[in-house]
Amino acid sequence: MKAFAYINPANEKEAVAALSPQVEQSMPLGGGQDLLARMKDYVTQPERLVNVKTALESTVTPVGGGLRIGAAMKMADVAEHPEILRMYPAISAAAIEVGTPQIRNQATVGGNLNQRPRCWYYRNEEFVCFKKGGDRCFSPQGENQFHAILGAGPSFIVHPSSLAVPMLAYGATFRLAGPKGERLVPAANYFTLPRQSLRMENVLAPDELLTHVILPAPGNVKSGHYEVRYKASHDWPIAFATVLIAMNGSVVKEAKVVMGAVAPVPWRSAEAEQALVGKSITEATAAAAAEAAMKNARPLSQNGYKVDVAKTAVKRAILRAAGIQTA
Amino acid sequence: MANSEFDWPAKPSLVGTRVNRVDGPDKVTGRAKYTFDINRPGMLYARMVRSPYPHARVVSVDLAPALRMPGVKTALLVRDFANSKNNRVMFQGDEIAAVAADTEEHAMDAARAVKVEYEVLPHVTIVERALDGTAPAVFNGGNVRDARPAQAGDLTAGFAAAAKVVEGTYSTQVITHTCMESHGTVCEWSGDRLTAWISTQGVSGARENFASALGIPQANVRVLCQYMGGGFGSKALSVGAEGLMCAKLAKAANAPVKLMLDRKEEHLATGNRPSAESKIKAGVSADGTITAFEAESWGTGGAGATSDFPLPYLYQSKNRSRTHKNVFTNTGQQRPMRAPGHPQGSFHTEIIMDELADQVNMDPIQFRIKNLPPEAPNAMWRSYLLEGAAEFGWSKRHATGDKTPGPIKTGMGVSINTWGGGGRGPSPAHCEITSDGGVIMRLGTQDIGTGTRTLVATITADALGLRASQVRPEIGDTAFGVSALSGGSTTAASISPGIRVAAVKALDALKEKVAPALGVPAASLIASGGRIHVENEPGKGMSWADACKQIGPQPITADGDWRAGMSSSTTSGAQFAEVAVDIETGIVKVKRILVLQDCGLVVSRLTAESQVYGGVIGSLNFALFEDRILDRNTGQMLNPNMEWYLLAGMSDIPRIDVRLKDQPERGVIGLGEPPTVATAAAIALAVRNATGVTMRSLPLTPAKVLGAMRQTRA
Numbered sequence A: 001m002k003a004f005a006y007i008n009p010a011n012e013k014e015a016v017a018a019l020s021p022q023v024e025q026s027m028p029l030g031g032g033q034d035l036l037a038r039m040k041d042y043v044t045q046p047e048r049l050v051n052v053k054t055a056l057e058s059t060v061t062p063v064g065g066g067l068r069i070g071a072a073m074k075m076a077d078v079a080e081h082p083e084i085l086r087m088y089p090a091i092s093a094a095a096i097e098v099g100t101p102q103i104r105n106q107a108t109v110g111g112n113l114n115q116r117p118r119c120w121y122y123r124n125e126e127f128v129c130f131k132k133g134g135d136r137c138f139s140p141q142g143e144n145q146f147h148a149i150l151g152a153g154p155s156f157i158v159h160p161s162s163l164a165v166p167m168l169a170y171g172a173t174f175r176l177a178g179p180k181g182e183r184l185v186p187a188a189n190y191f192t193l194p195r196q197s198l199r200m201e202n203v204l205a206p207d208e209l210l211t212h213v214i215l216p217a218p219g220n221v222k223s224g225h226y227e228v229r230y231k232a233s234h235d236w237p238i239a240f241a242t243v244l245i246a247m248n249g250s251v252v253k254e255a256k257v258v259m260g261a262v263a264p265v266p267w268r269s270a271e272a273e274q275a276l277v278g279k280s281i282t283e284a285t286a287a288a289a290a291e292a293a294m295k296n297a298r299p300l301s302q303n304g305y306k307v308d309v310a311k312t313a314v315k316r317a318i319l320r321a322a323g324i325q326t327a
Numbered sequence B: 001m002a003n004s005e006f007d008w009p010a011k012p013s014l015v016g017t018r019v020n021r022v023d024g025p026d027k028v029t030g031r032a033k034y035t036f037d038i039n040r041p042g043m044l045y046a047r048m049v050r051s052p053y054p055h056a057r058v059v060s061v062d063l064a065p066a067l068r069m070p071g072v073k074t075a076l077l078v079r080d081f082a083n084s085k086n087n088r089v090m091f092q093g094d095e096i097a098a099v100a101a102d103t104e105e106h107a108m109d110a111a112r113a114v115k116v117e118y119e120v121l122p123h124v125t126i127v128e129r130a131l132d133g134t135a136p137a138v139f140n141g142g143n144v145r146d147a148r149p150a151q152a153g154d155l156t157a158g159f160a161a162a163a164k165v166v167e168g169t170y171s172t173q174v175i176t177h178t179c180m181e182s183h184g185t186v187c188e189w190s191g192d193r194l195t196a197w198i199s200t201q202g203v204s205g206a207r208e209n210f211a212s213a214l215g216i217p218q219a220n221v222r223v224l225c226q227y228m229g230g231g232f233g234s235k236a237l238s239v240g241a242e243g244l245m246c247a248k249l250a251k252a253a254n255a256p257v258k259l260m261l262d263r264k265e266e267h268l269a270t271g272n273r274p275s276a277e278s279k280i281k282a283g284v285s286a287d288g289t290i291t292a293f294e295a296e297s298w299g300t301g302g303a304g305a306t307s308d309f310p311l312p313y314l315y316q317s318k319n320r321s322r323t324h325k326n327v328f329t330n331t332g333q334q335r336p337m338r339a340p341g342h343p344q345g346s347f348h349t350e351i352i353m354d355e356l357a358d359q360v361n362m363d364p365i366q367f368r369i370k371n372l373p374p375e376a377p378n379a380m381w382r383s384y385l386l387e388g389a390a391e392f393g394w395s396k397r398h399a400t401g402d403k404t405p406g407p408i409k410t411g412m413g414v415s416i417n418t419w420g421g422g423g424r425g426p427s428p429a430h431c432e433i434t435s436d437g438g439v440i441m442r443l444g445t446q447d448i449g450t451g452t453r454t455l456v457a458t459i460t461a462d463a464l465g466l467r468a469s470q471v472r473p474e475i476g477d478t479a480f481g482v483s484a485l486s487g488g489s490t491t492a493a494s495i496s497p498g499i500r501v502a503a504v505k506a507l508d509a510l511k512e513k514v515a516p517a518l519g520v521p522a523a524s525l526i527a528s529g530g531r532i533h534v535e536n537e538p539g540k541g542m543s544w545a546d547a548c549k550q551i552g553p554q555p556i557t558a559d560g561d562w563r564a565g566m567s568s569s570t571t572s573g574a575q576f577a578e579v580a581v582d583i584e585t586g587i588v589k590v591k592r593i594l595v596l597q598d599c600g601l602v603v604s605r606l607t608a609e610s611q612v613y614g615g616v617i618g619s620l621n622f623a624l625f626e627d628r629i630l631d632r633n634t635g636q637m638l639n640p641n642m643e644w645y646l647l648a649g650m651s652d653i654p655r656i657d658v659r660l661k662d663q664p665e666r667g668v669i670g671l672g673e674p675p676t677v678a679t680a681a682a683i684a685l686a687v688r689n690a691t692g693v694t695m696r697s698l699p700l701t702p703a704k705v706l707g708a709m710r711q712t713r714a
Ligand SMILES: Cc1cc2nc3c(=O)[nH]c(=O)nc-3n(C[C@H](O)[C@H](O)[C@H](O)COP(=O)(O)OP(=O)(O)OC[C@H]3O[C@@H](n4cnc5c(N)ncnc54)[C@H](O)[C@@H]3O)c2cc1C
Pocket: A027, A028, A029, A030, A031, A032, A033, A034, A035, A036, A052, A056, A071, A072, A075, A097, A098, A099, A100, A103, A106, A107, A108, A109, A110, A111, A112, A113, A114, A115, A116, A160, A161, A162, A163, A204, A208, A209, A210, A211, A234, A235, A236, A237, B643
């Protein structure tokens, strides 16, 4: 690991001041579960780390019928928070499945949302790809069994954050603080596709911090969250989905279908949502919506199976939202 | 063989019972010191410099920039690349140099500062491309070597006699040993004498290895390995380039040096299980006899290493032929890995067995029984298959393909195994009984994690009528005498006889001391329940403590060695698996495993069962998770970590029931390897039984399971 300076700011303002506009020069440190591992592997080599765990809030505050979550909150605390569970059960469900208990006890909300891709080309220093300032992507011609099937190119990563998916579904807004003050960015506009910005996965500037997640009142929705994981723990989902539905009698009035681990961003599927509206939820309508969600899937040489897996995740999340027993 | 007083006791007090690990408290409290934990005054830390390329010519190496780094004491080349014909690196991770510094961090930085100029050469890492000739010829003499073919009977006649013929291509992947403790060494010189603490499966072999490579007398080398975190074969055959570099750096720096490898180096350069692929064509007669078995196989053991494995495995066919090709690739060399060859042979054979059984509408167990060699103490499969079937509920197994509605399909599979595990000498043991009642059993073996100390204490205490905790086992040091390497499941069978002989002789000497005080002949005395007393008259004797007071200042000492008749070789076992497969995700969950396994006389029941648990879990990993993934273009490994190199966690491990089939009359036989042979095939067959789709390739990833089902539907 390259030697680095360590700064321990007391508050948000000091923390922002300690950052630098230069990419990967001075970096916020949350639980370090991602960043320290990248540093040990010589993938990211900052000059300076700015600890944000004490500078930023780690609590949950009620606001306008919704909740505001501090970016320094631990994943373990998110998973166990009774108000989050009551109002946004899909967020609790996503948080509890992340990594391992050890990881969840360290990892923070800000770090989880801003963690970098797990693409194995990115993570091995031998491969200098687009994400590291190189001039190519190794995955389409290489080993791509865990890569994206939707919205990808020229990089084919899947977005790694589990929290991002239900947060997008619930209409979260992120509060960012930078040298010029604060800005509020809806989650739907926060994450960016590689064709918009190849090097980074979101609109956060190197001298900005994500300080809060602001969740609007959930409204009268039912939620379902389903993750397909090969191993029961210490593993990444192959595909997962959060589904929110508002009912009008026995038929769906409004639906939100957001998928994870299938695209370079948390992927909202308007096709699946349209397929549900006006229908009552059955195994058949759920399967049809899942089919619609994958209509535009473009698998690579080795990740075709992810289309099936993602369909299953969407279908089962829909059924769960409707309270129907699934495998 | 004539009875002898050294024979295993007919009614043992401790042998065969469930004795807790005597070093358990030391391990859980951290008092047990592994090589990684050894720290010496003034010790330096070293790191290796390795090739990032699978194949390259080393044009030049400049150590100077590393030597200028903070804290660096010395740096050495693995060999003189400039003046050697041997100036190529043959796999990613191949050794170039090593650097020693005052801290581990400084050593890491310095290793990266070594300037190596490479001429990158074309590489071959894809087996198919080596075979079809589209890969560049990398190895002198060609990338592909034919192994000796084997043939028996008349294949044409065999196929003519077949009612049905099955053909298939089967494959198993390269996996790495992934020991919890990485390979590593601490070396310290005193003049021309070397003391080496090394994570090794054989301290005696390591001593020979250091001495011959360094050109010093073996008598000048002392090797210690008190505790080690797994080897599985990867720490058996040599001290490795890193071990030698550690010794050389320590000499050059005139200071003790610690050199431990990291996880990436472990995956790249410390051995693996070779890949295995085969094309098999087999014929079966209407009555379920295999009439012909024709197999072509190939596999890669890496850069210049072989990949052979037994095929067919255990089942018989009068008419058979087998060819094998060793494919050399620019990847780390294979090393023996827990039951070398058997897991591959088992998988390739057992899968086609169920395919054949279905062709003639036979139950897999009946079909296996029909084609097994005759039953014998070292070939008990028939009995174990039937007994296991009854316990497992095999009668509830449905025919191929679970017809119940819904996405979750369940199924059962079965598979069998064998292994040698015989003992051999010399394997001396030395026993001391002191006047304060202490008992030391000292021998030069090592504990590779299997629980050897517990075995030593159990046998000794059993002979002396004591509790295991009253014995001090002393092992893991070449100063304690020669001992064989712990490989091939030979340790228990090699060391147990000598331990018992030494303990019995020491007891005889103690009886001689005690007899006059009791006024009885020594021959009338026995040791039991912590007392020395006249047989059948417990009152006529004295406590162990009082008995030892008769010894005087000079302790009793006695030596024993391995004796024929107290150990034997060759085990058999059968394993049953039940799985649930989610056919909409391709995910396999193993629900339960039943193991029937013999190992002759069970000496230490808990550690024996622990070997079975570990073997089953290792094989489950082989079946579902582990896979060395190389980038097809650059040949570099993509998952040299524990994130994408998947291993089962607690919640992925099912209930495992172990039935040890005692055969005390056969003496001690090793058990480390056989339990890891059969599980993978049993799981794959259970998946076949659940889904109706034959899985011919490991690991059974969701991609493969869904792919196979899609192919079958099409
Ligand atoms: C085996 C394994 C399995 C895993 N499985 C999952 C999974 O299923 N789902 C999942 O979501 N994650 C998973 N993880 C990843 C883990 O959850 C993340 O690494 C962790 O959440 C990161 O949080 P952290 O606080 O430790 O981030 P850090 O490592 O501290 O930071 C991560 C990145 O975010 C930046 N950052 C941190 N805080 C802020 C902030 N407030 N504002 C702006 N930038 C910030 C840092 O500079 C850094 O670049 C897994 C990890 C492992 C090793």
